[in-house]
Amino acid sequence: MPCSNCERQNIECRSSPDSNSCAECVRRGLSSCDLVVLPSTWRNLSRERARLQARLDENEAKRLSAESDVLAAEEAARAAEVAVRAAEAEARTKVHRALRTAGSARAKDFRLRKMLALLDRREKSLFDRELKAIEDEEREERKAEDRARSTESSSVVASSSAVVPEDVSFSQLVDNLSPSFWKSLGSGGEMPAPTAGSSQGS
Ligand SMILES: [Zn+2]
Ligand SMILES: [Zn+2]
Missing domain, CATH: 4.10.280 (MYOD Basic-Helix-Loop-Helix Domain, subunit B)
Incomplete structure (x- = not known):
């Protein structure tokens, strides 16, 4: 049953979800809508409201859960960034330490080679002498x-x-x-006779 405004204009009269006036009267800013809502329509609207509220409540739980997932994921991302920075710092420290060790090993190698060369020269001259x-x-x-x-x-x-x-x-x-x-010592073990005038060895 259309309101009298809609009936005059000969247009379809539909109830508005936010107002007691019909949708057309709301659109045109008319305050004199006489749309009568039937009890069955009220019941349907009430059912629809309850259904929407239930979906809203159900979605509310999903929304809250999703939002807390976002917070947890952001927290995990921050923690991961911190861990990455810490690991990078530790790795760089290792690089610096390794570079220092390699540098001093190279310097020592150089010194030892120099000492070895000096020793070789010294040994050569000592050997000759x-x-x-x-x-x-x-x-x-x-x-x-x-x-x-x-x-x-x-x-x-x-x-x-x-x-x-x-x-x-x-x-x-x-x-x-x-x-x-x-010969005499080997055979008898006695002292040999004096070898005066005999030929000398070698
Ligand atoms: Zn109307
Ligand atoms: Zn109306």
Whole structure:
């Protein structure tokens, strides 16, 4: 049953959800709408209201849950950013430490190589000097041996006994004993007869 305004205009009269006036009267700003709402329409509207309210309540829970999910996700994102920054800082610290270690190892390597080169040069010159000293010493020893041998052979011939000259060492004395001395010592173990005038060893 249309209101009289709509009936005059011959247009469809529909109830408005926010007002007791019909939708057309609300649109045109008329305050004199005489739309009569039937009890069945009220019941339908009331049912529809209850249904919408139930959907709103149901959605409210979903909305709150979703909003709290947003907050939790934002919090997780902030925590992740903090963790990333901390991990990056730690990694950079490790990089700096490794660079320092590598740098000092390179410097040490350089110093050690330098010392090694110095040592090589020093060793070479010492070796040359030492070699020369050894050669000189050997030459001197040979001369001394030759002198001792000639001195001893003459003293042995002169005394006809194993008189040891003071400047002749034991090894030189042993070297200069005759092969017959060693032969007699090996067979009987007794002291050999004096070897006066016999041929000298070596
Ligand atoms: Zn109307
Ligand atoms: Zn109306």
